[in-house]
Amino acid sequence: MPATPVRELELDLDAFEGPFDLLLTLLLKEELEPREVDVSAIVLAFVELMAERNELDLEACGEFLVLISALLELKARALFPDEAAELGELEPEEAARELARRLAEYRRMKEAAAWLRERLASEGDRWFRLGPASLAPREERRLAPQDPEALAHVLRALAHPPPTVSLGHMALRFPPVSLFLERFRALLSRRRRFDFDAEVGDLSRVEQAVALLALLELRKTGEIALDQAAAFASIRVSRADEERILEWTARSA
């Protein structure tokens, strides 16, 4: 896979500063929460980069779309872990509206949290006493007569089974990247190389996106080598040591 500007895209986000592919790596290693990542800022950075170059790089746009949609999916799943299926039951337009509403709600809450943090910093030089003064009289609390039925009532409520939640539609799940990492490693322990498209062809698009992220991760850690004959051609995945051996053989020959 030739180096495209996408993965080298320099990002300056609240939660992260550095190239896009490092961001992906941190996400894959779960060292960064997807919900901390401002996707719109990444899109803006990419659009601005493309505008600077003043040429239409279709390949870069394609790769960017795949990666950003996978990232969005990751983020949406992280925000609404058990509700994706519920959203799936809605009409697409309704689901989109609902998703947008919840994202907006979450975003506002994040901003509120940021405000609270700033406030904490600015009020950090206000000191006051916690608890009673040393020479204050002791407070006395007196309670009016109570009805023992109240005790029976709360215990009955505690013994009341909670409302049941239907889990029938939980089939739709987002596979963890680690699943593909293990799967590809296992595959390469048996075979020297495999064809990516053939391997993930039967999977959903979401799963394919996750598989691609796993692939990028394996290449990043130097475990595999990737090879693609032409743009949009199938990606061949091979063991990194395999390639090194071949290279070494070729050089010494």
Added chain:
Amino acid sequence: MDSPLRLIASNPVDRLARTVEALLVVASAPLSLGELADATEDDPERVETALSLLQQRYGEARSGIVLEQVAGGFAFRASREAAAACARLFERPVERGLSQAALETLAIVAYLGPCSRPEVARIRGVAADSAVASLVERGLITESGRELQAGGAVRYRTTPLFERVFGLESLAALPRLDDLGEDVGEIRERLLEVAQARAS
């Protein structure tokens, strides 16, 4: 600064002001106007007059003891000038090491409260159990009944201590959520700039 002090010395409100400052120095939480009027057995308006005299006397930069209006009442605190000395002697157990997760949970409870752990988890996208437990332990939120249906989850609301720590007169002093995020418009503008640059 001397004249109001001299004035109240010969004025019956002066005695009331002395009683109010006595109450404030022993109280363990901010006292509302009503509580002060009850304890002094005096008129709320006269208590207000006494408080405004005290606010002059115990003003920032003028006195080490500062009278502030916070968490629905009035309370004494140290002047900001003395913060470094306070930091050498006391701890801040309530807000020390407050995690991002705890702050987000706190924001949700403050704005939407009373609300339950499942509700917090739904908005944040991750379980809120440890964040909620840590906020309860710090005294920033407290239980506030259960959800309406039988067997419902426990709900939480913020405490007066929350308002005090964050220096809020009341929950109404929190900024409106609409005023917080302006970035949708900003994003649109930046995209527009790029489009215009390309078109030209």
Added chain:
Amino acid sequence: MDSPLRLIASNPVDRLARTVEALLVVASAPLSLGELADATEDDPERVETALSLLQQRYGEARSGIVLEQVAGGFAFRASREAAAACARLFERPVERGLSQAALETLAIVAYLGPCSRPEVARIRGVAADSAVASLVERGLITESGRELQAGGAVRYRTTPLFERVFGLESLAALPRLDDLGEDVGEIRERLLEVAQARAS
């Protein structure tokens, strides 16, 4: 009273005195001369000078806040003049009811017999620490040995005050809960099962 204030306004000890009064208003225990000197990073003799200035300023009959020297050091108290108002402030009006958290905790301890905090927390689905602490403080429950295993948690039982407040001759007079189980063991099991279902 005005002249010392004016004097110290142009004197560096004035600033020190402000810091000392700030420390005293934040402290929840008397502060020793050593602690004050450490916190202000100043000379103990100068701190003593500042304290004597403050003793003049916060003297009985002159101010509602009185600086007192006690065994452990220095602390503010309310003036004697304000004693009646303080008594009214601290003698709270009769409380009408208990919070949901306190009521649930009390019901569990009353019906299931001596119970530990972890047990109460398991049944309620939330930490019981503050509810247990407030019930102990009110004298409605009290410690009653520990759980059997080594290092077992402290268990709590209801007190005679609990029986008086709820108008019960004994715990046997609690309303019956036959619909929940035949005996305490069955009720306990049922509560734990439901709690588990709620948590999952």
